[in-house]
Amino acid sequence: MCFATVRLVLAGLFIHLSTIEEATAQNIGCVVQSVSGPQRQVLRCHDGLSIEAETGAEYDLVDRNRDGQPDALNLRSRAVLVDAPARSGRRSFEIRTPQAIAAVRGTRWAVDIAGGKTAVFVVRGRVSVRRVSGGTGSVNLGPGEGVDVEPGTAPLVVRRWPAARASALLARFGR
Template identity: 55%
Template sequence: MQGLFKAGFVLLACTLSSIEIAAAQPANQGCVTENSPGMTQTLRCEAGITIIAEDGARYTLQSGSKGRVDAVELGGKALLIEVAPKPGGNKFQVVTPQAIAAVRGTKWAVDAAGDKTSVFVINGRVGVGRRTGGRGVTLGPGEGVDVEPGAPLTVKRWAPARVSALLARLGQ
């Protein structure tokens, strides 16, 4: 997590308001829902944030004091997030049971399954750390990390087959 804080990312406080979303339910908090062909749902939110949810993904949108979505709590399956760059940065994070992935202006995927969270960056940079603290890592384009109990956070260039399989689940 130390790397996340050095990059200017902060953990959101527990006082955030939230709305739980299932893949077939409408969203709010400044987001418009688009049902995509196939097995995904797309949310287009204020501040240039797009969230594509795998069918059956369990997640909760979270917003800060301005009422805009600035985080997602992901409980299962995968999300593809695109955050448009803007002057001063556009802070956004995805929190899973194992990890926190925080960013400013990028496109990345987060997959939460069982006791493992996988994060893959398509473009931009993403800081990833454990929810329990400790040293985090920064991912660049084409890099991913698996966050599992007892295993080190090791940044790897993902094989094309693994990238394709994850992105296919997200309609990409």
Template identity: 55%
Template sequence: MGRTIRRVRVALAALFCIVGSHAALAQSPAGCSLQPISGTSRQVLHCKGGISITAEAGARFQLIDHNRDGQVDAVSLSEKAVLLDVDSKRVKGGFEVVTPQAIAAVRGTRWSVDVQSGKTSVLVLRGRVAVHRPDTRAGVSLGRGQGVDVDGGSSPLVVKRWPAARVSALMARLGQ
């Protein structure tokens, strides 16, 4: 019975993520609760274990519970951007965002992942994030203010300090 409830919650989470942040759910998906952001139509998904996910309007993502313990430990993102805040003191074993072009993994931090036009962009706002392509473990480590753009190719990943205008534009899309 517990597995069935967990699967229903994950399915509801997938529905929420595909429909968008304007949808209202009767149940909390995968141990998560929705919190409206006052003065906007946005909502933040707060999940057990110290994980917060803010999605850009229209973002397409799915919550994943790899080890089936009832707690979200990954997000599969296919379109637009999400902002994540992961509490390293409460999240055991790390957290990752998987996109068609990249995997961004952390122990605890605040970062954004954006999928557009065949590329994934990762920006770190606090902490460190390891980024690599799905087909290789070789990658880069990003620190605060650093970002990387990952395409479907095989060229080396290049860490860059993002200009303030690019950071501001992404954060505005996320209501920050």
């Protein structure tokens, strides 16, 4: 069953996939896992990276160094929940949206695109967030904190998310 539209970026090529099949997932060092609860696609990668994409999410996985492991995710719609373990000697894993870039080492966080803005929320660990364009500087988020990144140049403001907002986002992933 197709839960997300995924494109795999390897060796500079975009390969459009309507669903990640087990063989394709293995080519990027991941396996597709069945889940109960809210419909979503879960990829578990050999280096411990876990990506959950909600139904209808559109994203590309990127393998910059062509080692068979995803290094980044380009998210165009909906939300993903990522659990990225610390990677010894490797660059941090990042999520790019039209508005923001969120990069981490060893954390769990969610990124949601809706209404022309990107929301980033940290469950555990630390996440650095900056605008793709139109602003300077970045913010660092800790557990329970989030930031809404809208088009423009206004400073990014870190806020402790109310329990209801955090719970509503995480419920989309069965949490």
